[in-house]
Amino acid sequence: MKNLRFFYLFLLILICSSCAKDQWFDAPPKGPGNNNSPYNLICPQIKIAVISDIHYTHPDLLPDNIEDSPSLMEYLYKDRKILELSDPIFRNVVSELIREKPDILLIPGDLAKDGEMMNHHVVQGLLQDLENAGIRVFVVPGNNDIINPDAFSFETEPPTAVDNITADQFAEIYGDFGYNDESLLYRDPNSLSYICQPHSNLWILGIDNIKYTFTTEGLKVSGAIKPETMAWIQEKMVEANEKGIKVMAMMHYGILEHYNGQKGIEPLISGQRAIAEALMDAGIKLIFTGHYHANDIVSYEYNGKPLYDIQTGSLVTPPYSYRIMRLDDNFINIDSRRVTDIDEQLPGGVSFQEYSDTEITARINGFFIYYLPRMFGLSEAAATYFAPYGTSGYKAYFAGDEQIPDEESVKLDALPTAFAPLVNIVRSLWTDLPPKDNKIHIKFK
Structure with missing residues (x-):
């Protein structure tokens, strides 16, 4: 049992020595991000x-x-x-x-x-x-x-x-x-x-x-x-x-x-x-x-x-x-x-998240209604019809880790073939390229 304790002590020393100062970042000074201690028994972050x-x-x-x-x-x-x-x-x-x-x-x-x-x-x-x-x-x-x-x-x-x-x-x-x-x-x-x-x-x-x-x-x-x-x-x-x-x-x-x-x-x-x-x-x-x-x-x-x-x-x-x-x-x-x-009172007493979602949806719709005729030659009526699909894809892209819901995919498939180039763009917005966006470990060494 005594030998086992010595083994664990040796292992602890080995782990701590692997975090030696000349092999890792210097610990930040006392204060933000360092738990107010320069002597943490972990590798400094x-x-x-x-x-x-x-x-x-x-x-x-x-x-x-x-x-x-x-x-x-x-x-x-x-x-x-x-x-x-x-x-x-x-x-x-x-x-x-x-x-x-x-x-x-x-x-x-x-x-x-x-x-x-x-x-x-x-x-x-x-x-x-x-x-x-x-x-x-x-x-x-x-x-x-x-x-x-x-x-x-x-x-x-x-x-x-x-x-x-x-x-x-x-x-x-x-x-x-x-x-x-x-x-x-x-x-x-x-x-x-x-x-x-x-x-x-x-x-x-x-x-x-x-x-x-x-x-x-x-x-x-x-x-x-x-x-x-x-x-x-x-x-x-x-x-x-x-x-x-x-x-x-x-x-x-x-x-x-x-x-x-x-x-x-x-x-x-x-x-x-x-x-x-x-x-x-x-x-x-x-x-x-x-x-x-x-x-x-x-x-x-x-x-x-x-x-x-x-x-x-x-x-x-x-x-x-x-x-x-x-x-x-x-x-x-x-x-x-x-x-x-x-910390702001919003019109009508709505919540911040409700106001944000309502307004950004309307504004991105307006964005597509304005730019689709200029970039893709759509009529204003066609741009107005298609805009909500572009808005949904854009909002998903802004949030990250986007994944198209089945019902949205079905709706895109049902659009007239004249919209096919735009559907491809919206599907690209909905398709998250690797790796993950919001939470991830990346090897840096």
Whole structure:
């Protein structure tokens, strides 16, 4: 019996020694995410949150009643956002994160509705509240954040233009969240990309993949990584690989298709396959993205190596998803959360979830009614008839882990053959590409 006790003691020592400091991430300092103790007898974990596409809209830029602004109503009912609730939703998530106490928060872009300076300053202040609570925040710009000509106040009718921000102002406003952070290692001289080292064995690679093209018709924004920025990433990844440092990358536009045929409908980053393989060759395995407002994960294998595009939903699109993850030396454990209530009285006393579902259904219907004639040549009557099928598929895609109900599949099969191309697209939305979206362990080593 005594020998057996010695065996168990030896086994315990062996397990603990496998978590030696030089083989694992340094334990975070006392505070958020570490149970206030640097002496846990488990391998230290880093707790990481991800929120995306906040599209924060200050209430002062909206009318008291959104129906008082025809311009705003026209905007909302061609889109997939519940902008009028962005303020209480974001404040709710900030409060939840302070209670959750992650070590790190990643935000892959679209912080403000359309790049309004007022909105950016409010977001900065709320992110500072998170930093003050001990949470390290890192951001990159989205396609709506910088030099956006659509920065308006809808408090007046017609809307009034308000100040937007430049790239330099973005880096200044969010300086504490990557660009001048105390953990900053490198800034790319050709873009708003950077590398921070919040823990001794972890880099955060913030990639600016927004391309601005000025044409005679105005500003065109798309997704691309500059060749100079790619060369900079590849150079820095050599150092990371030599030192055995884990690298978590984030950028706004996605790099992999999240449903079959996506790149023909919703543009991905330019040259996405070649860029994905170049990043994989450099040693990157995980990229956190946003833009499409869906909580969805896909993977791609190349030369025996996987790449995961981990897309996080939007805080203005139901079901308002965000992610809480735990990272250790071998795995990242990804979980998803949803905003289910806010501190706001809604019209008619309806619940937050009822209001959200009613409004997003009507708005995505309007989105399809507007775009189907323009993209596919449908009549308005045909677009109105088909819109609910597209809306159901889109809502399922936003939520992740989508699986088409039998009755919905039967309805799609019964549609006239003239709708066949659109039915194929909707079935793609309903078909979840592997792996799982909302809750998953991914091997990181």
